Amino acid sequence: MAQTIYVLNGPNLNLLGTREPEIYGRATLADVExxxxxxxxxxxxVAVCRQSNHEGQLIDWIHQARSEKVAGLVINAGGYTHTSIALHDALVGVQIPTVEVHVSNVFAREDFRHHSFIAKAAFASLCGFGIDGYRLAITGLAAKLGASATA
Incomplete structure (x- = not known):
């Protein structure tokens, strides 16, 4: 039976492709998924992709990941990255291997984006690769889980 990973996307990521394309590109959330x-x-x-603009929903999915014995998480918490101690605590609490990903290079942007509460709960963080960051995140997560590429 295949292991499941969750790919969680936070606020405003449903607007990918139309929101500030000069920063986030033209790829849509459907393209990411x-x-x-x-x-x-x-x-x-197996990747289960979910998006919510609500912090509590993201936390509920993180908790659900533990109860469903999900093997790993990829999370783009959007703006909650810089503000949510609650998301940090949820990730620490479930003890599931997690990779943080961001489409843009948050360190080349406004100062308030330079701090991540998620990073301290993740074993890796990626930013600035566009949506390809998700591919890199899953590849790294697969390696952490000991999953090998299939033919």
């Missing part, structure tokens, strides 16, 4: 599903399948994993 397709990329994640294909990348995960290449390692024999």
């Amino acid at each position: 397709k990329l994640c599903a294909e990348t995960a399948a290449g390692f024999g994993l």
